[in-house]
Amino acid sequence: MKHICSGCGSEIPEGQDFCYACGAWAKNSYDINDEGTVLYNKTCVRCGTVLTHDAEFCSHCGAKVTDSQIPINLRRSNRLTKIDIIAILLAVIPGLFNIFGLGQIIQRRWSKAFVYICTTALLLYISPTLSEQSNGQFLLIVLQIGFFLVSVMDVFKGIATRGS
Secondary structure, three states, rough: EEEEEOOOEEOOOOOOOOOOOOEEHHOOOOOOOOOOOOOEEEEEOOOOOOOOOOOOEEEOOOEEEOOHHHOOOOOOOOOOOOOHHHHHHHHHHHHHHOOOOHHHHHHOOHHHHHHHHHHHHHHHHHHHHHHHOHHHHHHHHHHHHHHHHHHHHHHHHHHHHOOO
């Protein structure tokens, strides 16, 4: 069984309290079986009231509870949104200057952004020491290119997992 976010249509991993893509609460998600049919809509589509499992009508507004009322597009388009394009640009352009984590901030992936910003600070801290040594310059270039590639690939991974 999968839990699909009612806000953006992304899959919410089992046991999580909110959607990593848009921040919506997991308690408002839709339960989908392996065939792709909705098992149970936890909230009323019209008013948002939490429904009991066997409810045929909403206890608050009286709306009939049917699977056909669920306003969710389970098949997401592969088009990039403006936020996706901004995230890519903020990962690539500042990344060329060894500033990492800005694309993850735009994607609201806070823990990843924190890790990449700490990586930026660490590279700035060790670069004077490594640049004085001949082997250190090569190591510094390899580290900078490696972190750049990993950071940019992480932004693309965030876009891909949001769209699935």
